[in-house]
Amino acid sequence: MFSWSNKNGKKKDPELFQTVSDGLRRLYRTKLFPLEDAYRFHDFHSPALEDADFDNKPMVLLVGQYSTGKTTFIRHLMEQDFPGMRIGPEPTTDSFIAVMHGDQDGVIPGNALVVDPKKPFRKLNAFGNAFLNR
16 A cells, blocks of 8 residues: 555554764655655756755844845844845845854855865855855
């Protein structure tokens, strides 16, 4: 009948994982990815998930009109200034900034972020160099 139905009445032992991301990665690779591949989902919608998509921390996107306090909000959360930060009454931010935790302050160009397999930005490469330079 169905592959998920249990014919002999015995309960299957659950799989144990060290972390939630390990469990999600395993479920994706064994259950969802084969389905996406069979229907060529990656050819017309979005690329397959990579290990970096499971290992990295969640991200929050702030979007809004200029001078509404997005940069001030981030600065308040971090309790410090960050590289590339500019605050003023006129539109000052005309680019994308990913603020991430690290041992030292610094700026990594967008072109470098999309080739790093440990970062979840590889899929942005599809938007081209003009986007990545901003």
